[in-house]
Amino acid sequence: MDNAGPQLLTQSDELRKRALRRTPGGVHSNVRLSGSQDFIKCARGAWLYSVDGQDYVDYLLGQGPNFLGHAPKHIVDAVFTACRDGVIFGGQHELEVRAAELVCDAVGWADMIRFSMTGTEAVQAALRLARAATGRTKIIRFEGHYHGWLDNVLMSQRDGKWGTASSGQLARHLEDSILLPWNDAARLADALDEHGDEVAAVIMEPIMINAGVIEPLPGYLEAARRLASEYGAVLIFDEVISGFRLGLGGGAGRYGVTPDLATYGKAIAGGFPVAALVGRADLMDRFGTGEVNHSGTFNSSVMATAAVTATLTSLVEDPPYDRIAEHGNALMAGLREIGAAHEVPLRVSGLPQAFHVSFGDAKVTDYRSLQQLDLARYETLASSLVEHGIWVTGRGVWYVSASHGQRELETALTRFDKALTEWVAQ
Ligand SMILES: Cc1ncc(COP(=O)(O)O)c(C=O)c1O
Numbered sequence: 001m002d003n004a005g006p007q008l009l010t011q012s013d014e015l016r017k018r019a020l021r022r023t024p025g026g027v028h029s030n031v032r033l034s035g036s037q038d039f040i041k042c043a044r045g046a047w048l049y050s051v052d053g054q055d056y057v058d059y060l061l062g063q064g065p066n067f068l069g070h071a072p073k074h075i076v077d078a079v080f081t082a083c084r085d086g087v088i089f090g091g092q093h094e095l096e097v098r099a100a101e102l103v104c105d106a107v108g109w110a111d112m113i114r115f116s117m118t119g120t121e122a123v124q125a126a127l128r129l130a131r132a133a134t135g136r137t138k139i140i141r142f143e144g145h146y147h148g149w150l151d152n153v154l155m156s157q158r159d160g161k162w163g164t165a166s167s168g169q170l171a172r173h174l175e176d177s178i179l180l181p182w183n184d185a186a187r188l189a190d191a192l193d194e195h196g197d198e199v200a201a202v203i204m205e206p207i208m209i210n211a212g213v214i215e216p217l218p219g220y221l222e223a224a225r226r227l228a229s230e231y232g233a234v235l236i237f238d239e240v241i242s243g244f245r246l247g248l249g250g251g252a253g254r255y256g257v258t259p260d261l262a263t264y265g266k267a268i269a270g271g272f273p274v275a276a277l278v279g280r281a282d283l284m285d286r287f288g289t290g291e292v293n294h295s296g297t298f299n300s301s302v303m304a305t306a307a308v309t310a311t312l313t314s315l316v317e318d319p320p321y322d323r324i325a326e327h328g329n330a331l332m333a334g335l336r337e338i339g340a341a342h343e344v345p346l347r348v349s350g351l352p353q354a355f356h357v358s359f360g361d362a363k364v365t366d367y368r369s370l371q372q373l374d375l376a377r378y379e380t381l382a383s384s385l386v387e388h389g390i391w392v393t394g395r396g397v398w399y400v401s402a403s404h405g406q407r408e409l410e411t412a413l414t415r416f417d418k419a420l421t422e423w424v425a426q
Contacts, residue, residue, distance in 0.1 A: 044075030069403025144367030206251025213350030328352020
């Protein structure tokens with residue numbers, strides 16, 4: 001007979017029960033259906049605290065936005081102060097001018113900007129603009145690159161075939177997509193050779209962070225730039241993750257290749273919901289004449305532009321990039337050492353600002369070769385890491401913020417070692 005008595009529900013359990021009654025899956029973004037179901041009470045710096053008293057060193061950063069850590073005081077204060085005088089005007093205001101200047105100056109190559117709320121919207125604006133400017137419809141994009149959750153960009157692979165990723169998604173909205181393996185300049189050249197006069201845009205993450213944090217091969221971005229220009233297609237870098245994370249110039253700056261348009265989000269606003277499309281004036285001007293519609297009730301709100309202004313000011317005046325690289329490099333090296341000590345084929349690759357953890361030793365240059373790694377095995381380790389107080393998700397991408405320091409490094413490595421010891425013994 002089981003005489004252990006009734007199991008006490010944790011506060012997270014109680015909240016989850018309530019959430020499930022009113023919210024499908026208990027979450028407001030399907031991305032959160034997997035991963036920890038613990039409820040968070042508050043977050044400071046590089047730490048999350050659950051309602052049940054567990055603390056976590058955070059390497060998910062809210063899926064990337066908390067690049068300066070959680071609730072950076074100067075940004076939260078700037079937003080609160082600005083919002084006391086109004087949040088949204090249905091008219092223009094000085095902060096949005098300042099924010100636009102700061103972003104364009106930081107990006108370097110971009111003449112103009114339009115703000116939106118989400119990366120998904122910024123991508124849609126970019127695609128529409130490219131189609132308007134070229135009078136063409138097709139979009140070349142790449143396996144494993146994520147550009148938001150709408151019908152014309154969302155794709156997944158099932159039974160070896162790429163197609164819609166959601167029930168209810170219109171398959172015909174993907175008909176204008178030409179999907180290629182990434183990092184293969186010959187394939188891109190062939191596709192443009194065949195469809196060049198129909199291709200409005202080539203869109204890619206300049207470094208494929210979403211799937212495996214894979215860097216472009218030497219010369220690949222240059223080839224994409226040359227080919228897009230040759231065939232009159234608009235080159236769009238989706239820098240929603242890489243923007244301001246890899247440096248002020250994002251992926252374009254890191255790899256020295258300039259797109260025609262780029263989308264930004266996540267690290268641009270200290271955790272607040274802001275995204276942006278930046279680009280060449282001759283393209284962006286089409287919004288200004290009214291020829292191309294880009295709208296949004298909440299675009300460039302006081303909250304958004306105060307957050308961008310405070311974030312960009314601090315990135316320029318007190319660049320955190322060296323600190324982040326130091327932490328990320330030490331963390332990556334520490335994880336590798338622990339993996340080696342446990343004699344498991346732990347693979348840690350990518351950049352110190354964003355890296356990927358998995359199992360295996362394949363040479364990975366694109367989505368297909370990424371599948372040779374044991375990604376499912378890492379997913380089980382990720383659950384164990386969360387149980388041991390490291391906040392990560394199963395897809396293996398770890399983000400480092402400006403507020404990760406020595407204490408976080410030591411805690412993360414100690415917890416990782418403990419989690420791996422128990423996981424290996426299972
Ligand atoms: C590269 C990239 N583009 C676009 C998006 C969509 O951004 P959002 O989730 O803000 O709509 C994401 C989100 O993760 C992303 O990683």
